[in-house]
Amino acid sequence: MNETGQVRPVAVRHRIAEAHGGRVGLDSTEGEGTTVTLVLPVTD
Numbered sequence: 001m002n003e004t005g006q007v008r009p010v011a012v013r014h015r016i017a018e019a020h021g022g023r024v025g026l027d028s029t030e031g032e033g034t035t036v037t038l039v040l041p042v043t044d
Contacts, residue, residue: 013038 022040
């Protein structure tokens with residue numbers, strides 16, 4: 001974990017999501033923080 005509290009950089013999450021057919025979304029509000037959304041497809 002680095003000084004910002006992140007375990008892994010967003011770029012790594014993005015590559016993992018894309019490799020599995022998913023996506024990563026970011027929503028940031030100054031003074032409130034950032035929400036990172038990881039969306040992965042459901043498979044059988």
